[in-house]
Amino acid sequence: MFLARIEGTVVATVKHSTLDGCRFLIAQRLEADGTAAAEPIVIVDWLGAASGATVLVSTDGDIARSRLGNTTPARLVVVGIVDGK
Amino acid sequence: MRLGIVRGHVVLNPAVPAFAGKTLVVLEPVTMDNLRAGNGKGGGKALVAVDELGAGKGQIVAFTEGREAANPFWPNSVPVDAYCSMIVDSISIQP
Numbered sequence: 001m002f003l004a005r006i007e008g009t010v011v012a013t014v015k016h017s018t019l020d021g022c023r024f025l026i027a028q029r030l031e032a033d034g035t036a037a038a039e040p041i042v043i044v045d046w047l048g049a050a051s052g053a054t055v056l057v058s059t060d061g062d063i064a065r066s067r068l069g070n071t072t073p074a075r076l077v078v079v080g081i082v083d084g085k
Numbered sequence: 086m087r088l089g090i091v092r093g094h095v096v097l098n099p100a101v102p103a104f105a106g107k108t109l110v111v112l113e114p115v116t117m118d119n120l121r122a123g124n125g126k127g128g129g130k131a132l133v134a135v136d137e138l139g140a141g142k143g144q145i146v147a148f149t150e151g152r153e154a155a156n157p158f159w160p161n162s163v164p165v166d167a168y169c170s171m172i173v174d175s176i177s178i179q180p
Binding site for chain 2: 007008009010011012013014015016019024026028036037038039040041042043051052059061064065070071072073074075076
């Protein structure tokens with residue numbers, strides 16, 4: 001798991017069928033000193049994280065599989081929003 | 086998932102049976118700086134992913150890496166570690 005800052009939203013019409021209806025955010029992984037990784041990531045959010053928020057991201061696909069089925073390629077999921085950020 | 090620009094396709098002959106009929110794309114991952122600039126550049130290290138969505142050259146896709154990349158082929162066991170999960174229409178980044 002790691003911390004990431006929400007930078008915006010992603011819209012995609014053509015996607016794997018299990019991803020229909022999911023909310024996708026673009027985020028940057030944060031280092032311990034608060035600097036952001038060079039490459040952004042696309043994450044699934046069921047908690048309603050707002051832009052600018054710091055969230056905890058899990059790289060384990062279990063949550064996604066339990067919600068979206070065994071064939072889903074979803075992996076990075078917001079599992080919490082950091083309090084006060 | 087990371088974001089990647091489709092730079093081309095790969096055709097295998099021969100290939101392991103699990104790859105029969107699969108479309109492979111060469112992706113160049115996109116950095117946040119290049120995404121913000123909207124300059125069409127990637128900047129990351131190229132990789133190959135399975136594409137079942139029909140992504141074309143120059144399009145940006147979000148791709149899954151790791152074990153989850155093989156989930157779409159469940160219950161079959163395939164040696165796939167990168168999979169194009171969506172073709173990006175638009176990205177809205179807060180200033």
